[in-house]
Amino acid sequence: MMKTLIFRYAQLLLVALGFVIGNVAFASGGLYIGSGVSLDDFKVRYDKREDVNLFPSLSLKDLVFNQKNEGSDSPYSLNVFLGYRYKFDTRGLWLDFQFEYTLRSDGIEGRLTGIGELGDGQKIEDLLDEQWSFKTDRDQSAVIRVGHVMSVFGLFEFSPLVLGGWREIEVAFKRNFTVCGTKLVCGPGETGNPATETRSPVFKQWVMGVGVEKSIGRSTLLQLEARLTSEAEDEWKEQLNDVDTPTRLSADSYEVSLRLAIFF
Structure with a gap:
């Protein structure tokens, strides 16, 4: 449903693009609202490592999970924004202050397995397996945009721009794994109990x-x-039988968006 809605919205924006004409005066400064659709490449990395000084026979590999390559249903997102534009006395130069909220329908899922062997020759990847998921609960940002109106032979006006700002993402991270008493992994013939852990970190990123x-x-x-966006991370330690497991969750992204803004 969400994918269909975003697709139709993109079609409307593309139709609007067809009405762009050459010599039209640029919108005046002031308060504006708008919305748009984005094509995202959102990358999440979940990795953990055992302390090799305490447990030298075990190490866990990094797992990089990329939404674009591994895929969820759709890499699209919908955003709405509110801003204010100030026009300088210098002809064509303007400055925007803009607040945005992004709705992303899809989550990212992955699997973390281990590498190495235990003392009895058992391979870690056969014993240690975590299924994890990452979903955005809240995605908001504040940006400053600076641009300048340019004219091509006096016939076609457009405005190139640069932007920078701050983004805050609240996520829901969940991992499913098996617990075998107080041991790190289950031995031959032992059956572990399924367990679930959830975390709700807030990622703060430069844009x-x-x-x-x-x-x-x-x-x-x-x-x-x-x-x-810059990479943001959440770090914590898991402890089991005096073995510390530094764990890290990080995310970064880039996007291309088509937007429509209307001045009051």
Whole structure:
């Protein structure tokens, strides 16, 4: 349902693009609202390592899970934003202050297995297996956009722009694993008990990007943007029988979005 809604929304924005004409005065400054659709590449890394000084026969590998390559149902997201534009006296130069909220329907799932052998020759990947999932509960950001209106031979006006800001993502992380009493892994013939752990970290990231916008009228703008976010992480330690397991969850992303803004 969400995928269909976003797809139809993208079609409407593309139809609006067809109405862009060459010589239209740019929208004046002031308060504006808007919405858009984004194509995301959202990467999540979940990794953990045993303390080799305490447990030298075991090490756990990093697992990189990429939404684009491994796939969920859809890499699309829907965003809404509210902002204010200030136009400088210098002809064509403007500055935006913008607050955004993003709705992402899909989660990311992965599997973490181990490498190495125990003292009795058992392979860790046969004994240690975690299924994990990552889903965005809240995604909001505040950005500053700076642009300048340019004209091509006096016939076609557009505005290139740069942007930077701050993004905050609250996520729901869940992992399913097997517990075998107080031992790290179950031995031959032993049956473990399934267990689930959930965490709700808040990732804080820097945002940077570039874009271009074009007027569709005196109060409407069509925008195309590409954005990159810095890597954010959450770290914790799991303890079992005096064995510390440093664990790390991190995420970063880049996106391309098509947006429509309307000035009041």
